[in-house]
Amino acid sequence: MKNDEKILEIKHLKKKYDDTVILNDININIYKGEVVVVLGPSGCGKSTLLRCINGLETIQEGGIYLNGEKISNQDKKMHFVRQKIGMVFQSYDLFPHLTIVENILLGPIKAQGRDKKDATQEAEKLLERVGLLDKRNSYPRQLSGGQKQRVAIVRALCMHPQVMLFDEITAALDPEMVREVLDVMLELAKEGGTMVIVTHEMQFARAIADRIIFLDQSRIIEESTPQEFFENPKTSRAKQFLNVFDFEVVKHSDSNK
């Protein structure tokens, strides 16, 4: 799916809060159509990395480039950059005072100045794709968590972003709803969307990723294909991390099966 066109480039990124280093010397290139999954233990800086890319955090060293143009620490024109980078958060964060369709249209109409009729048509088409067209005039509080998260994805998609960032978007959902959200993302990946995903769903990471980046203690520890990473991790830290997700079978009655 991926080709050689570099979309996003992160060079020697360093992020600090006062004296605490969150991200240290991060170098990542992301190519068009590529799906990169960032894994790592809590507090390793995964979410902060996404927030840096989207300009919600300033960085202390290095730079982030979108299509060769520097986008890090560009406060004045950051809203233009964010129109090209979609982001979906863990807690969905729909705007509670707007209906579903208004939530989706706010960006295209107010930020991009697009025609209301066109944008509405597109929003409805996208809603239909995620199976939520009948909710177009509902308010967020009337939706389940999984439905809200699918709307949040549509809200980001409707801006026609070049890259989509997903920050643990299934972490607050119960298992059944996780599936419906992940399916939407799998479909996006199939269509060739460029995505950077932070997740704790290992099976999903393995299924969707073109490349896995493993972060620990503010650094990139390992970078490889999902097959390599899950079956044959190079570093002991990654092995240790993956072990957490395997359980020894302790029930004797089950072990015979």
Place this chain on the structure above:
Amino acid sequence: MDIQFISKYLPMYVEAARLTVFIAFIGILFSVLLGFICSLIRYIKIPILHKIVDIYIELSRNTPLLIQLFFLYFGLPKIGIRLSSESCAIAGLVFLGGSYMAEAFRSGLESIPNIQRESGLSIGLTKMQVFLYIILPQAVTVSIPAFSANVIFLIKETSVFSAVALADLMYVAKDLIGLYYKTDEALLMLVMAYLVILLPVSIIFTLIERKMRYAGFGNQSSF
């Protein structure tokens, strides 16, 4: 109870009530304006101005309206500024109301979680657009209970204005008691007059609150 007395002086009360409502309306209108500006200054932390606003709010909330009025009515003429009873009453009410309204709006603004701002930014809105389309509408809704409590409070505070010789409801009642010793009738009419003014205000705000909740804000825990 002297019914004849009541019917004879009822027109005086109506006149006084009209004046009270007029002063309260103008005063509250400007209080809302001042309060809104003050809460904005504090919200975006405009350097020196927000310190001044802090001082104003503390000063205004921690001194009684009566003293503020005395200062305006008896103090200012000493430095050559002479205000009429009406202007004094309005100025006093705005000075007091501005800080209460500012605090009401602030509670609304601060109740909106930061992630709402961030998700607004992340769809490419400017900071100004995020404020106008996302923060403000939600904040105003959250502020409405505090806002309506303030409006009722400020209308009741107008009873102090008789102290600066404004012919409001309180003034008329005191006048009648002083002239005719009809304490029961005068006070009964006074209470009724305030109820007639305040009950509709209270009911209207309850309806507005219900309407706003219905529109989808009610469930704060859904964030």
